[in-house]
Amino acid sequence: MTLTYWSWLKNVQKVADIWNASHPNVQVETVWIPSGNRGGYSKLYAALAAGGGPDLAQVEMRTVPEFMLVNGLVDLSRYGARDYANRYDPALWSQVSFSGGVYGIPQDSGPMATFYRPDVLAKVGASAPATWEEWAAVGQELRSVDAYIDCFSLADTSYFVSFAAQAGARWLRPAEDGWVINMTDDSTLKVARFFDRAIDDGIVTTAYGPFTPGWYAAASSGEFASLTSGSWADALVQSVSGGAGKWRVAPMPIWDSTGYGSSYLGGSTAAVLANSKHPREALEFAVWMTSTQAGIDAEIANSGIGWSPVPGMIGAAREKPSDFSGGKTTTRTSSCQRVSRRTWTGLGGPSPRSPSTF
Amino acid sequence: MDWSWWPVTTQSFNILSDGFRRKASGTSFVDTVVAAEQQIMTAFRNKGLTIRKEQA
């Protein structure tokens, strides 16, 4: 029996091959699709509408509810998904469980951090900004040496959403009688005013978003002092030509009194699609890939996934320091999640207030 | 207090980014967020889902 798994992670077939070696009767064949909103989801929706589609697919956490709307996902709790719940970070697990069912297995998450270049910041005698106010002040000074503190993507709204969530916003919540919306609370408006002013003062450029050709060219010529993005961005920052050894990582700036120490950007799940004929086996593969040491190490080595969804297991490769950014990446990224002053229960649904963050 | 996603995220993101794109022609982010809230509620209702504004 073969399972098909659609994903945009780099050579994820190598991860599947490890499973295939030890499971002769359940072979997994991966197919590459473009990343989610760049065409990947369109392919999945089209395949579902055509009555076909793969057994397993990479679906970002923010898109799980959309697939549920076209009942494209299998409720995995019927196949015993709950027994694995304790392996995963409760905040991430709550993001895949809706109205009593479990609709995906967390694969990775994107706790945010600030990647910065000390040499560029040194031009104005600054270090990684701890608060957004400081970020704006340093940004202002950097303009005098013809550098930017960061860029702001007009096309990709997920950055703005993460900053608003960090400030304590909660745009939508499910209630018994339907959805309740509140996008005009004061934390969202504070973030909106902040970036309005940042753009009006010319602190950030909106010509292009992160990881676009224009951004790579500007970053390689030292025009950017920092980039606040998900932890998965470390692989992309490494591909900035001429950037080896110059990038460091620090906790992302925080909003003054309210809000959280960090936020999330991206984060995927492995979900079983509605037309799959082998949901039970698909669930077993998904759990193996995302919560066993072998699976996680393979994912990190081959596919550069984001942060591991399993608290105690951040993956062997990430325990030793990475030489790219002067040996400090891993230790700082994990520490920055614990710095959050208020209990960060993550971009998740209602979940018990756990003492340790995650 | 925590965050939860909703069944119309892609369309909501596009509504917001269309609003952000009008920044150059004078629409501030604050106006965009306020207008987006209404458009997202319409998007919910177009899908046949029920939605209401949070009472303060």
Add this chain to the structure above:
Amino acid sequence: MSTAAETAHPAVPRREGRDRARQQRRAVTSAPWILLAPFLALFALTFIFPIIAAVGSSFTKVTRSGLFGETGVHSGFAGFENYARALGDGSFVASIGRVLLFGMVQVPVMIALCTVLALLLESASAKWPGFFRAAYFMPYGVPGVIATILWSFLYVPGLSPLVDAAGSVGLTVNFLGPDTVLWSIANIVTWSYTGYNMLIVIAQLKAIPSEVYEAARVDGAGPFRVAWTIQLPLIRPALVLTTVFSIIGTLQLFAEAQVLQTVAPAVNSQYTPNLSAYTTAFAYNDYNVAAAQAVLIALAAFILSFTFLRFTNRKSS
């Protein structure tokens, strides 16, 4: 298979003659249908049925109950609600306005350019016309997607030598800005189709009998007068046809906008009507509204080209 095979009748020759004539008449009446059958079958399958299905789908809507529609999904008659929603969607209406503006500028520019190039190539003083004709025609073979990928690398700051060159001269040019990206797309379309349209004009020019040129030379007409009084009027049918198809082409713009979306933040996910219908169907899963949009696009194309053809025929007759 030949249907009019001779039927060997043992009957008397006269009756046989009458049989053969009746059979031939039946063959003549049935032949057109047999010849048309394959085309009509495929035309129905790939054009008529889908249009009917689209119209049908554009009049149905889906209502859901519960947080995710888990407690009930049913579709019913929607009347014109989907059309109202399509036309009420600001981005879709903006995309139609955008492509009409695009067409009003890009089509005349391309037609003028291809006519000038054709006249230049056909003029006696053109050197190596074969090479130039091949060079201008070559982009027609490059698919719109690949042409856009090529040009996107020439538009992106940091990668593009054009931007560097302009920068060195102190001119900061932004090909992908909110008000310039539409004309960057126009440039890609012009690059692709000018050579092809030029060939049509050249073919028409070649059909002008040489006696006409002799008469003009006798009257002492210079090259410009020849072009204006003789050549342009005679190639009008080709220009009309090219314009009609350019109009239809403009309404179908899709690949250029979708590919540039990744590098130009100014291009949103509903930049052209087709891109808007594609996004509505495959990102928002609103198949019914997307069907209404597809029908509106088809209608717009039909009306625009039909009025243009009617307008040019009336003007010329």
Add this chain to the structure above:
Amino acid sequence: MTAATPTLSQPQNIAEKPPVTRRRRPDSTTILVTGLLVVAALYFLVPVYWVVVAATKTSGDLFATNGFLFAPHFVLWDNLANVLAYGDGIFVRWFLNSILYAGVGAVAATYFAAAGGYALAKYNFRGNSFIFGLILGGVLVPGTATALPLFLFFSQLGIANTYWSVLLPSLVSPFGLFLCRVYAQATVDPALLEAARIDGAGELRIFHSVGLRVLTPALVTVFLFQLVGIWNNYFLPLVMLSDSKLFPITVGLNNWLSQADRLPEFYQLTTGGVLLSVIPLAIAMIVLQRFWRGGLTEGAVK
């Protein structure tokens, strides 16, 4: 975007126009005209020149060095080897798919259009003008407007995401039929048909012998138009196909480009792939262009 199409010039039966005799023109106009032609040639050839240069560079050099100048590090052959080897030769498969779709599609579409056009031109029967009006509608309505409904229709039939889902719509060329009808009306002499009928030939045999032979110049034009039309087709395969083994070259290359912002080595694969697809296209266009022009003027001169 469907391209504009060849002319409907009514063939005048005069000898091929003798080339205008080249009298010694004053040099200034020649220089001016040729100068303008060179500038236009630059405009058309610059993107192709850029991709040739870009394909010789490493990803790093692509961003660092000037796009029109060669980088010191010349890696064209490794890049092209990577393009051909990536995903165990998926690029070659995309290229063959495009040839299959365009080749088979164009031949069949031309044959059906010829048969239909001949039938509409040479026989008057009830429904003739109705069918012609329907086909005129098919010409004026853009193909991509029917791509979305076609996808939903094919999904119900269960043939979405197959070779057929892209091939079937390519077998239909309303404009091809329109052109064949106009051309058949003007050039197929009814007397020839009557003579053949008297000799006892069946209607179909008449079409396949006399009809096709006379229509050949128009068929060339319809074939080339449909060939390039299918080759440039992107919206239909994008909507129909999700299995990357069935992709034509257009969807495949855009597939690679969309990976580039997460995996920069795909810039190299995309530029190499574009180069490998543009060069054969350019050669084909140069050959077809002479042949194409022949088709037109021959038709015009008959």
